[in-house]
Amino acid sequence: MTESMTTQDPRGGVEIRTGFAQPSPPPDPDAEPVFRARNLGVKYGNKPAVHKVTADFSRNQITALIGPSGCGKSTLIRCFNRMNDLIPGATILGEVLYHGENLYGPDVDAVEVRRRVGMVFQKPNPFPKSIYDNIAFGLKVNGIKDNVDHRVETALKGAVLWDEVKTDLKKSALALSGGQQQRLCIARALAVEPDVILMDEPASALDPVATAGIEELMQSLKEEYTILIVTHNMQQAARCSDMTAFLTVEVNEQTGDRTGILVEYAPTATIFTVPKDPRTEAYITGRFG
Amino acid sequence: MEDLHGLATRRRYLAELQELETKIQVMSVAAQEMVEQALRGLADNDQALFEPVIDADDEVDFHYLDIEHRVVDLFALQTPVATDLRLLTALLHINHSLERVADMAVNLAKVGILAYGLPRSEPVLTMILEMGGIALRMIGASMDAFALRDLDLAFRLPEMDEPVDRLNRGMITAILPLAGDQRLLEWGMRMHVISRQIERMGDQAVDIAEQVAFLITGEFREFTDASHPESQL
Numbered sequence: 001m002t003e004s005m006t007t008q009d010p011r012g013g014v015e016i017r018t019g020f021a022q023p024s025p026p027p028d029p030d031a032e033p034v035f036r037a038r039n040l041g042v043k044y045g046n047k048p049a050v051h052k053v054t055a056d057f058s059r060n061q062i063t064a065l066i067g068p069s070g071c072g073k074s075t076l077i078r079c080f081n082r083m084n085d086l087i088p089g090a091t092i093l094g095e096v097l098y099h100g101e102n103l104y105g106p107d108v109d110a111v112e113v114r115r116r117v118g119m120v121f122q123k124p125n126p127f128p129k130s131i132y133d134n135i136a137f138g139l140k141v142n143g144i145k146d147n148v149d150h151r152v153e154t155a156l157k158g159a160v161l162w163d164e165v166k167t168d169l170k171k172s173a174l175a176l177s178g179g180q181q182q183r184l185c186i187a188r189a190l191a192v193e194p195d196v197i198l199m200d201e202p203a204s205a206l207d208p209v210a211t212a213g214i215e216e217l218m219q220s221l222k223e224e225y226t227i228l229i230v231t232h233n234m235q236q237a238a239r240c241s242d243m244t245a246f247l248t249v250e251v252n253e254q255t256g257d258r259t260g261i262l263v264e265y266a267p268t269a270t271i272f273t274v275p276k277d278p279r280t281e282a283y284i285t286g287r288f289g
Numbered sequence: 290m291e292d293l294h295g296l297a298t299r300r301r302y303l304a305e306l307q308e309l310e311t312k313i314q315v316m317s318v319a320a321q322e323m324v325e326q327a328l329r330g331l332a333d334n335d336q337a338l339f340e341p342v343i344d345a346d347d348e349v350d351f352h353y354l355d356i357e358h359r360v361v362d363l364f365a366l367q368t369p370v371a372t373d374l375r376l377l378t379a380l381l382h383i384n385h386s387l388e389r390v391a392d393m394a395v396n397l398a399k400v401g402i403l404a405y406g407l408p409r410s411e412p413v414l415t416m417i418l419e420m421g422g423i424a425l426r427m428i429g430a431s432m433d434a435f436a437l438r439d440l441d442l443a444f445r446l447p448e449m450d451e452p453v454d455r456l457n458r459g460m461i462t463a464i465l466p467l468a469g470d471q472r473l474l475e476w477g478m479r480m481h482v483i484s485r486q487i488e489r490m491g492d493q494a495v496d497i498a499e500q501v502a503f504l505i506t507g508e509f510r511e512f513t514d515a516s517h518p519e520s521q522l
Contacts, residue, residue, distance in 0.1 A: 068291075235368055272370045274507030284370045286302075287293055 026267050027242035031058035034196055034226045035080055035103075039094035042075050042084055049075045050260040052094065055245060062218055062227045064241035064268065066234055068283065071247040072260020073230040077198050080228065081117035082110045115142050118189030122201035124181035126173035126188075131156075131165050134173045134184055135191045142192045151191055159187035160217050179210025183217065190221075197221065199229040203236065215240050234284055237268065244271040246280045302367050309359060309380055310436070313387070316352035317432045319345065320387045321425055323394035324490065327401060328421040331414065331483070336405045342398035349391035356384045375507060379500040383435065386493040386500075390428060393486045393493075400479050400486075407476035413463050417480055420456045420487045423449060427494035434501045443505075446498035447512045450491045457488040 033056035040053040050072035057063050057080075065073040075084065082103065084090040096103040103113060127134050135152045144151065152169075156162040161183045165171070173184055182202060189197055199218075203211040218227055218240055231237050237244055245265040249258050264277045275281045282288040293299050323342045330338035360377050363369060369377050427449050434442040464477035495512055503509045 234370070238370070273374060275371050281371045285373050286299055288291060 026269065027058070027061050031061060033057060033097075034059050034099060036097040036100075037079070037094070038097070040076070040079060040096055041093035042072070042079060043091045043093065044087070045089045047257050048259045050079075050247075051250070053247075053262045055262060055265045057226065057228060058243070059226050060222055060224075061242040062222050062229060062240055063243045063245060064237035065228065065230045065245050065247060066232075066237050066284075067247035067260070067263075068249060068288075069232075070258055070260070071249045073247055074200050075260065076247070077200060077228055077230050078119075080196065081114045081119055081198055083114070083119065085110055115192050116194050117196040117198060118192065118194040119198045119200065120182070120185050120189055120202045123205050124178060124185050126176070126181050126184050128172070128174055130170045131173050131176070131184060132169040135188050138188045138191050144192065155187040155191035156184075158190045158221070159183040160213070160220070161187055177210065178206050179213050182206060182210070182214060186214075186217065186221075190225075194225065196226045196228065199227065201230055201232065204232060211236070234272075238272045241268045244268040246271065246275075246277075246283065248279055248283065302363070305359065305363060306373065306376060309356060310376075312352060312356055313380060313383060314432060314436060316349055316356070316384070316387050317428065319349050319352065320391040320394065321428055323349070323391055324397070324421065324425055324428070327394050327397035328418060328425075330398065330401050331404075331421075332418055334405070334409070336402060339398040339401045339405075343395050346391050346395050349388060353384055353388040356380065360384070372504075375504045379435075379504040382500045383432075383497050386497050387428075390490050390493050393490050396486050397483055400482050404476050404479040407479070408470065408473045409476055410463070410467055410473065410480075413460070413467075413477060413480050416456050416460065416463060417483055417487070420453050420484060420491075423453050424487050424490040424494065427453070427491050428497070431494045431497035431501065434498055435504070438501070438505055440502060440505045443498040443501040444512075446495045450495050450513075453488055453491040457484050460484040 035057040037053050037055050037057075040050070041048060042050040053076060065077060067073055078084045079092060079096055080098075080103070084092060092104055098113075098117075102108070127137060129137065132152055135155050136148050139145075139148055139151055153162060153166075156165060161180060164180060165176070173181065176184060182205075186197070186202075203214045206214065215236065218229070221227060222242075229237075229241065243265065244267075246263045247260050248263050250261050251258050264271065264275060264280045266276070270276075271280060272284060275284065279288075323345050326338050326345075327342045330336070330342070360380050363377055367373075427446060430442060430449065431446055433439065434446075460481055464474075464481055467473040467477040499510055499512055502512075
């Protein structure tokens, strides 16, 4: 797609035609925000791990969180399904609105949050059960008892695994390849009909073919779900995501505390072609890491 | 964040980017010298100056292919992004523009050989040399803007191109009065071809300046648009 327009050049006061090729449409700026983080922070004991993140994460978009080790990407993403509640000493600061409601409000059930905001981890973690039971178990835990066969099939189809396993549903999940195991974990998350899927380095333990499979799956999943992905692989972020958030680490010279901060958050094409902040530029061009 | 400049792989990458920038400036000087010598051949009516221009094209072609290969290698091996990405795409475009300028210099020399020995019109020749001088300054200015990352200088290129376009448009009017003398008319028609080549050189310099603006701002700007003359600078 090519767009062109005429602008007034501020230097010469003359009109200049501008044109630029866009390989894919930019993310919809008016998309409904699923999460709104406002001065969101996390402390472990007295140590700040993530400091004052303010950003909106929109429906049916893939948002990638990138940054050097220790910048708080995983800590941040875990705020969105209250996984940090399970870590002793962790304190959440600021506010996360989920469809406009305070995710950490007193009446909010953290278990229900985790059903609606599913999570896929770095290493595939199937239960030592059959393929079928891996998905049925999640349903059972969440109190879903009707149409289990149909739900299992739908979830496996959603994770593009059905055709590979439909004749072997009783086979142990541990006998699947790494890529299949990860897709099974995604199917397990889909089975309980979530709204959002959080992915923490979902392909870092997989070979390139399996990685491509996960990336392809993400593209189809975003039609129905909102996806936040933490990745160390910048090319993966560039290939897959609509929006990219770059976080970095600030070191307090007095205390030595290392705190993650959000440096820049923009459409992925902007981050990888014209980043605004020199720290983003330095990181993605490999000059600092 | 840790400073990764010291890592050997990053050092090699950054050194290669720097070397490509140096190399394209060398190529630019070679292309400008070809244009200059072809114009001198026309000014001095010295046929001996034309053949070396044609020979010199091999050197520019060598630079062109070398830069092209090395940029493609960096795309494949280093997955450049941000400023590095814009630099490498700018290098590809500028490389192509300079190769075209050198080809145009060859055309000037070849047409100069064909026109040699024919009677000449001093007013037409003056126009050609004026156009050539401006086009040369434009190429130099666009490459200076590239080296210095000088956006203001890059934006001045369309303005510099105006007299080149104007002189080119006036060339037919200057040549038609030569129609009474068949040999003089033949020379004039040869000069019309040269005029068109020089006008294109000016356009190549503007294209280079557009790449410089893209490199600096991240926004690609067509400074001029032949199909929408009302929006031209």
